[in-house]
Amino acid sequence: NAGVTQTPKFRVLKTGQSMTLLCAQDMNHEYMYWYRQDPGMGLRLIHYSVGEGTTAKGEVPDGYNVSRLKKQNFLLGLESAAPSQTSVYFCASSYGYNEQFFGPGTRLTVL
Amino acid sequence: QQQVKQSPQSLIVQKGGISIINCAYENTAFDYFPWYQQFPGKGPALLIAIRPDVSEKKEGRFTISFNKSAKQFSLHIMDSQPGDSATYFCAARVTGNQFYFGTGTSLTVIP
Numbered sequence: 391n392a393g394v395t396q397t398p399k400f401r402v403l404k405t406g407q408s409m410t411l412l413c414a415q416d417m418n419h420e421y422m423y424w425y426r427q428d429p430g431m432g433l434r435l436i437h438y439s440v441g442e443g444t445t446a447k448g449e450v451p452d453g454y455n456v457s458r459l460k461k462q463n464f465l466l467g468l469e470s471a472a473p474s475q476t477s478v479y480f481c482a483s484s485y486g487y488n489e490q491f492f493g494p495g496t497r498l499t500v501l
Numbered sequence: 502q503q504q505v506k507q508s509p510q511s512l513i514v515q516k517g518g519i520s521i522i523n524c525a526y527e528n529t530a531f532d533y534f535p536w537y538q539q540f541p542g543k544g545p546a547l548l549i550a551i552r553p554d555v556s557e558k559k560e561g562r563f564t565i566s567f568n569k570s571a572k573q574f575s576l577h578i579m580d581s582q583p584g585d586s587a588t589y590f591c592a593a594r595v596t597g598n599q600f601y602f603g604t605g606t607s608l609t610v611i612p
Contacts, residue, residue, distance in 0.1 A: 421598055430604055431604060432503075432590055432603050433545070433592075433602040440597070446597070449601070480544050482544075486598075487598050489547045495543075
């Protein structure tokens with residue numbers, strides 16, 4: 391099992407560009423999450439999904455959109471990147487109300 | 502507003518010593534309190550977790566102490582080892598499996 395994988399690992403964008411981060415899990419988990427991690431801020435939930443075709447807002451959803459078209463994939467989109475979105479993004483998945491398994495992260499820099 | 506307050510920000514402990522990290526919260530709707538360990542360049546991994554109906558949980562050298570009335574919980578690492586050097590995050594969960602994380606504690610164990 392690969393667990394939770396994230397693509398890409400690193401990305402540099404210019405302000406106003408768009409991109410999509412891909413998260414994939416092979417554990418048949420219902421729940422998937424996107425977090426951002428910033429120095430001194432811990433992890434903050436952006437959006438999450440409780441099943442295929444469902445999404446919900448987390449703590450810091452502004453500027454991001456998500457889609458869960460397939461159970462194993464959770465996509466995070468930035469339509470118009472801003473420097474404030476420079477961060478490390480982590481995807482996680484869980485089987486119901488249980489342990490979250492995190493991916494290795496995507497380091498995004500917006501110039 | 503930080504839902505879960507974590508301290509200290511950094512901690513240096515001698516090998517064999519006890520590492521103690523504290524967290525506090527206000528929201529009484531939180532129903533699950535995990536601790537995560539994160540090594541540089543990796544995603545967080547679940548270390549140990551507790552529910553509010555239990556005052557203490559021990560797994561090997563790691564213990565969570567939970568004080569429901571004070572709305573505080575702490576992680577104790579006994580016989581700290583250099584391999585324990587990492588960043589530790591406390592977290593708290595509300596209904597819907599939304600997690601709020603503390604700001605993290607960077608632990609360094611000196612040989």
